[in-house]
Each structure stands twice: as C-alpha cells, then as structure tokens.
Amino acid sequence: MSSFDQLKTLLFGPEQKRLSKIDRRVEDLEKSSSLIAEKLPGAIREVSDDEEFLASLDRPVTKTLHQTIRRDVNSFAEVLFPVMGPAIRRAVADAMKNLVQRINVVLEQRFSVRGMKWRLESWRTGIPVSQIILQNTMLFSVQEVFLIHRESGIVIGQAVRNPVTALDEDAVSSMLTAIQSFIQDSFGGDRNEVLRSAELGDQTLWVINGPAALLACVIVGSPPRELRDQLMEQLESLHGRFATRFEQIALHKMQDEELNRTLELSLLEQSQETEKAASWISRGFWLVAALVLLLALIWWGLRVSERRQMQQTVVELLNRQPGVVVGQSGWQDGILQVQGLKDPLSPPAAALLQQQNLDPSRVATEFKPYYSLEPEMLARRLALHSGLANAAAFQIQGNALRVTAPVTEVQANRITELIRINPVLESVSFETVLRPDVPSLGDRILDRMNAPDSVSLAVNDGGGTLSGTAPYQWIVGSRGEYAEVEGVRLDWRRLWPDELENLLPEVTRLHETDILFSGDLTLTPEAPATLERLAEDVEYIVEESKRRSAPLAIRIIGATDGIGSLTYNQQLRMRRARLVRDELIAAGIDPDALLAEGSSVQVPSGEQPELRRVSFQVGY
C-alpha cells in the first residue's frame, strides 16, 4: 500500500467503508428490483384471489383511475364509447318496451279516421292493430350517409343510395359541422347537446353524434325512433373498428374500402312491399266492389229504362185510343198503375195491350166512365142508337155530320133527333135517304094504328096479319078499334105482347102439340102422358101471364076426320075439346082460362087418323 493510500485510509477510512456499504446496497437493490420485476406478474397472479391483497390495491388503483380520467376525459370516453353505448341502450330499450306497450293500448283505443283505416285493415287481414300502426309509421329509406370527422368537418366516409346533394360533400359536411357549432354556441348549454335532426319536406337529416365522428343521414319517409338506435349501433361499431384511423383518413381522404362497406350497412330501409301487397289486395277488393256496383247500376238502369219505355208505350197506346184519357201513371210494386177516364163504348184496355204484345198482368187500370165527344166515339154512339150497323158511315168534320150509308126516312129522323141533343154536332146531311114513292098499304095501316116499330104487317088478298111484338096494353087497346082498316081485316093473333116474350118457348111447344084419339072419345095410348106433360106448360102460361098483368087464355080446339055425318062430327069435336078441358081443370088449371071449342075447319071425307085430335091456341 503506498503512503498516499495509507493517508487516504487514515483520513477517509470510515467514509470509504460507508461508501462501499452503500454501493453494495445499491447493487443489491438493482438486483432485487429486477428480481421483483421478474417475479411480480407471477406473484400478483398467485395473490389475485387474496382478499388482503385486493383490499390493499383498492385505494391506489381507484385513486389512479380518478386522476387519469380527470386529466383526460375524452380518451376515456372514446375508449368506453363502444362498450357503454350498447349497455345503456339495452337498459333504455327494456324501459321503452313497457312504454311502447302502453302506447299501443292507447292507440288501440284511439278513434280517428287514420285509426279507423288501420283498424279496418287489421280486421281484414287479421294482423294486430299495433303491428299495422308500426308498419304504417315505419316506412322510410336512408338515402345517403356521411361519416364526418367531428373536428375538421371533413368527410371520412360516404355511402349513397341515390345522390341527394348536388354540392361538394366536404363543403356540405363542413357546413353541417359549422351549423352544429353555431347552434351549440348560440343556444349555449352543454357541449354534449347537439343538433339531432333537421327536416325539409319528406327528407329528414339525422345527425348521430359520436366522440370522434358523426353520422349524417339523409332519410326519406318517416323514420321510426328505433332507426336512431340502429344508426347509433353502426356508429359505435365504426368507432370501435376505425376510430384510431379517423383523422388520418380525413386528412388524406383515403378511400377505406372496409369502412365504406361498413358504412353501407347504415343505408337502412323499411320496405314498402308489405304495404304494396296489402294495397294490391285492397285494390282488388275495391275493383270487385266497383264492378259489382257497376253491374248493379247497369241492371238498375236497364230496369228503369225498360219500365220507362213500357210506361211510355202503354200511356201512348191508351191515349191514342178514342174514348180513353190517361190522367196519371206510375210504377208501384212492379205494376204499372194507370188512372184516367174511359168511354164505355171504347174497347177494354187489356184487349188493347194484348194486341200490342204487352203483358196486361203488369198493368192495373182504374178508369172512370165518361161520355166522349171525339168523332170516332160520336160515330160509334150514333151507329148504336140509329140501328145502322156501320159506324164508318158517320163522317164528322168539325160540327157537321155526314151520313154516307143509305138510311130509311125513319132512321134519318132518328139521327136528326140525336144530333139535336148533341153538344158538338150542329148539322147533318144524308147521302141517301130511302124514300118509297108511294108508301105501301101495310105501312099506311101501321102508321094509322101508330104501331110500334116492332110490329110488321103482311097484307094479302084475304086480309092482313100482324106479327112481331108490342106492348100488351097497346094490343088489347088497339085490336078492338082496328079490327079492319082501309078495308083490310086484320089478324091480331100472331102479335105477341112484349111482356110475355119469355113465355114463347112454352107457347110454341103448346101450339105444336096435339092430343090424338083412337076412337070417338078414346085417347091413343100415348095421349095421357102427353096430356100430363102439356098440363104443366098450360099451367105455367096461365099463371105467369096473370102475374104479369097480361092474362092469356088457352083455346082447346077439338077436331075430327071426314068419317061420319057433319052434325055428329060437330058434336064429336066439341065433346073431344070438353074432354081435354075437363082433364086440364082436373089437373088444377083455372077453368076461366080454358076455352073449349070445336074446329070450324072443313075436312075432306074419308078416314084420316091424324085429324082425330085436340089442338091448342093461346090467345088474349
């Protein structure tokens, strides 16, 4: 050891010892810290479940976190954003679900035109009302999406369905960022309060805010609230995957394929297909309904038209008919009701309708009778009253009548008489009046007796025979006075009273019946039966004529053939008549009405059995 070293030891010996001691300690410390660093992870792993160790770490770790977060909030928010978003949203979604259910109930009870429409659609399709409401309110399409760098306002990424904006996307996004800032600055408030949406007509701009970038979405239609959550999820996912590159992408305008592909997922759309399908069904329904309505209208129109046509035809037909005036007409329960006036001489309406092939069962007529003054009806009426069969012979012009058919003087007089009481006709002219140069003897006699027209007279050499019918009183009153006129002896027996016209069958039968005899007063075997039958007719004639104040008498005329003397035969004729009269009286007939007499007719001599008889003649 040199003297200098000895001196050092003498002077600094204790210090040197301390120094080397410190050196060793430092060396040991370095060794042990590297040893600890080596052992620490394993040691921590070993005590990670140790309660004491965790408790001792609790305070320093918490403090450190507090400090770090306070120093750099944004970094933490950025890191936590992708994690916290979904968690918060899930919690909110659960709360919302209950709320939505309550809203649905309210909506279901709500009464509005739109609500009714949805309800009707629900009833038609069987889909719950709430679902229909959702369908109708969730129709939208995200047309364009911009991912914008929050700080610089530069577009990071873009996805477009149909380009909506015509301007430079960076200018637009910057302007949007500027407006965002402007609103924040102008209305103060929290930095986290941001512009969320803007609307222009059918287009909506939604801004979804993230810590490093915001998503600007141009939406057409009515976006539902859920869409915002979906877009938020997209933004979170974009942040999660690309946040570190946002600024770089912005500044260098790099086309990040992956980012753009992710961004395209944000072009969400609620298809209107279901609505379209429904509207097709709806359209089909309305089409069928319209068709049915159209057919119904056509059917109704045709029916109305057919009825109107028929009504017109019927009314015209009836009005055209002389002696018919239609007052009013109309349909009631499928029957055409026609009311008006009708001359009884006009033909029945049903017959007219049938002639025109119209169904009379569809027409009900109600006519009041009236006296038509139409020329046709006047002619018909004149023909009826004048005894002139042809109504066409009466031609009427204005108030003048011209008769074209030949008429007798009597008919002409009658027509003239009818004209006198007619309110329309004033004059009459006849083309031909049959005027005999010299009135016949018969006519003269009838005129003189003032005989009814129904009486006719045939004049011959032997005298005149009256025939036809006449009032009983006239016959009874005139036959005494006019037994002979102008030298003609009149036979009144063929003239029959008007009153007893209905007895003619019985009288005719009586006149045609004879009671035959086989011997003087012996009846033929058939005669009693004939007599019995005949008695009934006789009784009816006698009693009925009495009842009608025109009593008739029955002459019972006995006859014989030419065998035997005249005197004997005359007696025999009388006796035969009396025999029959007695039989009739025995049958209960009034004796006053029965006159027995012998025939005064001459008969040729010889046997003629058919003349051995009694015949009858009714007289008064």
Next chain:
Amino acid sequence: MQVRKVCLLGNFYVGKTSLVRRFVHAQFDEKYQTTVGVKIDTRVVEVDDQAIKLVIWDIQGSEDVVLEHSSYLKGAAGFLVVADGTRPATLEAADQIYRKMAEQNNRVPTVLLINKADLEDEWRISDQDTETFTSRQIPVFHTSALKGSNVELAFTTLTRQLLDK
C-alpha cells in the same frame, strides 16, 4: 387526395369574402355568412405535383368570433389571417386573433394577408408594423382581392406548409 380545413379570419370589411371569391368557385350563397356566421367553400390546389383539397371556412366578424365561436376553429389545419392595409386597427385585431388562436391551437400553419394592395397609396401599415408576425415565422402577403394579386400565392404558400406537416 388530401383534405384540409383552413379558416379565414380577420376584422370586418378587410375583404375576406372577396379574397375567397377570387380563389374559389362559390359553393354556398353568401347569406350563410350573415345567418350562421360562416361560409364554406372548397378548392383543390396542386402544389409540387400533389393535389390537396382545401375546405375554406370564411368566418365572419371580429376577433371576438375566435372566442364566441371557437368551435369553428376546431380541426383547422391552417389559418389565413386578414388585415386591411388602410386600417391599422385591423392589423391589431389580426394580432389579437392570432394570439388567441395560438393559445388554442398549437403551431398551426398561418399566413397573414394585408389586403387592399390596390389602394397602397392610402396604406397606413408599414413593414415595421408586421414585424410581430414575421418574427413568428408567419409569411406576410400584400394582396388585392380586386386585382387578384398575390391571392393564389398566399393560398398556395399555406397549402405547402400544410403538406409539410
């Protein structure tokens, strides 16, 4: 292609909007400036064979705007501060603006434009007055929005600085 946001700042009537109109094809109507306080235009500039798209925020108003609407300045890659050569007060305002800006945005490339070079006879600003800017390595240009002089140069100079970053 790169994209950069640049902000145009300066006092009233210094000619900011006229300068931009010289430089870009207008995108928005100028009424935006009066309503929102900012008008945005874009232009692609080619510098050293490199294309860069400038999104120019023409921000209305005085130095107060930097405080009022500081969010407008966020994310800006560069600034164009404009003063009026005939009004020294506008240069003072530009100085204040720059200082406030610098507080919020560290070392952002900036250029100073002294506008209305066409009225140089009436100028009341000397090179001495702009020394505060030149000492900060901020390029100064005398521009005329009316004649267009130096406008392109000012913008391209700023653009080159943006590229360097």
